[in-house]
Amino acid sequence: MILNVDLTSDTPIYQQLRDRIVEAIAEGVLTEGSLLPATRALAADFGINFHTVNKAYDLLRQQGLIRLNRGTGAVVTLTVADPPFRADWTARARTLLAEAAAKGLPPEEVLATCRSMLDSFGANQPKDTP
Amino acid sequence: MILNVDLTSDTPIYQQLRDRIVEAIAEGVLTEGSLLPATRALAADFGINFHTVNKAYDLLRQQGLIRLNRGTGAVVTLTVADPPFRADWTARARTLLAEAAAKGLPPEEVLATCRSMLDSFGANQPKDTP
DNA sequence: TGCTTGTTCTATAACTTATAGAGCAGGAAG
DNA sequence: CTTCCTGCTCTATAAGTTATAGAACAAGCA
Numbered sequence: 586m587i588l589n590v591d592l593t594s595d596t597p598i599y600q601q602l603r604d605r606i607v608e609a610i611a612e613g614v615l616t617e618g619s620l621l622p623a624t625r626a627l628a629a630d631f632g633i634n635f636h637t638v639n640k641a642y643d644l645l646r647q648q649g650l651i652r653l654n655r656g657t658g659a660v661v662t663l664t665v666a667d668p669p670f671r672a673d674w675t676a677r678a679r680t681l682l683a684e685a686a687a688k689g690l691p692p693e694e695v696l697a698t699c700r701s702m703l704d705s706f707g708a709n710q711p712k713d714t715p
Numbered sequence: 716m717i718l719n720v721d722l723t724s725d726t727p728i729y730q731q732l733r734d735r736i737v738e739a740i741a742e743g744v745l746t747e748g749s750l751l752p753a754t755r756a757l758a759a760d761f762g763i764n765f766h767t768v769n770k771a772y773d774l775l776r777q778q779g780l781i782r783l784n785r786g787t788g789a790v791v792t793l794t795v796a797d798p799p800f801r802a803d804w805t806a807r808a809r810t811l812l813a814e815a816a817a818k819g820l821p822p823e824e825v826l827a828t829c830r831s832m833l834d835s836f837g838a839n840q841p842k843d844t845p
Numbered sequence: 846t847g848c849t850t851g852t853t854c855t856a857t858a859a860c861t862t863a864t865a866g867a868g869c870a871g872g873a874a875g
Numbered sequence: 876c877t878t879c880c881t882g883c884t885c886t887a888t889a890a891g892t893t894a895t896a897g898a899a900c901a902a903g904c905a
Contacts, residue, residue: 597892597893597894598893598894599893599894604810604813607810607813607814607817608809608810608813610813610816610817611812611813611814611816611817612813623849623850623851624850624851625849625850625851633894633895634894634895634896636894636895636896637893637894637895639851639852640893640894642851648818649818650817650818653850653851653852654850654851654902654903655849655850655851655852655901655902655903656848656849656850656851656901656902656903656904657849657850657851657902657903657904658849658850658851659850659851663817663818663819664818665818665819666815666818666819666820670818671820674811674814674815674818674820675828677811678811678828678829678832679738679832680734680737680738681804681807681808681811682741682829682832682833682836683734683737683738683740683741683742683836684737684741684804685796685804686740686741686833686836686837687737687740687741687780687793688778688779688780688793688794688795688796688800688804689793689795689796690796690801690804692833692834692836692837695829695833696826696829696830696833698805698808699808699812699825699826699829700826702808702809702812703812703816703822703825703826704822706812706813706816706822707816707822727861727862727863728862728863729862729863753880753881753882754881754882755880755881755882763863763864764863764864764865766863766864766865767862767863767864769882769883770862770863772882783881783882783883784871784872784881784882785870785871785872785880785881785882785883786870786871786872786873786879786880786881786882787872787873787880787881787882788880788881788882789881789882
């Protein structure tokens with residue numbers, strides 16, 4: 586698994602780490618049961634502090650995407666999207682879409698972009714790769 | 716114009732202000748040439764410091780959504796979405812959509828939500844309200 | 846036992862957020 | 876010209892966030 590993290594970016598490292606792992610799950614690179622690298626190992630990989638990785642993993646745990654076990658490590662464990670999550674997600678989507686609309690991006694183009702990204706996620710999904 | 720800002724939220728006030736104004740532009744509540752409240756007036760309205768409003772306005776200016784004139788005030792002035800903006804927007808959209816996909820939201824449902832929000836933006840647009 | 850793993854604690858430096866007050870500078874209107 | 880309103884800039888402060896560091900504890904496994 587390759588996680589593209591930019592240490593010079595203005596978005597926090599732990600947030601980038603979280604985002605990249607969420608994307609890996611969506612893409613099907615990480616599936617239910619996949620083992621994530623140990624916090625110290627991943628930190629050494631990027632040359633960052635293991636507390637930073639810990640924070641990213643903790644976020645993912647709070648969002649019900651992984652489970653953390655001592656000795657074993659972090660495992661991807663998907664849980665259903667509950668109403669609070671859906672409400673929060675929709676609000677964030679609304680803001681993002683508003684930004685596109687305010688900047689004059691055509692709605693059809695925005696929708697097409699979203700569709701193609703969702704399709705690319707579904708491409709190698711844990712159904713049955715023929 | 717009613718801006719819904721939550722002072723107890725963990726997202727910064729200036730960010731919320733920016734988001735609400737972007738949404739107002741997308742909705743057509745604010746159109747090209749609309750005058751925004753003065754920074755001090757808006758700050759007094761919410762019971763916050765005018766520097767905080769200033770920061771929100773500055774963000775909107777950097778994103779080419781408003782122009783700031785001394786004496787006159789802040790005016791909505793739309794500029795075309797340039798390639799850097801599109802790239803940045805697409806990256807953020809990718810992360811948001813990945814979150815939905817990772818939490819198991821059906822792609823059709825996500826797309827339908829996006830479509831309905833984009834439609835609601837286009838509903839009262841500065842074309843010709845019949 | 847020994848190793849790896851997550852977990853918790855304290856501590857520090859740099860940066861961000863929000864507040865506050867003072868003052869400057871340009872445009873509008875009397 | 877003077878007055879007022881506007882954005883803009885400066886310094887300052889308190890609280891919170893981000894990232895670092897080191898130490899130690901606790902659960903799981905071989």
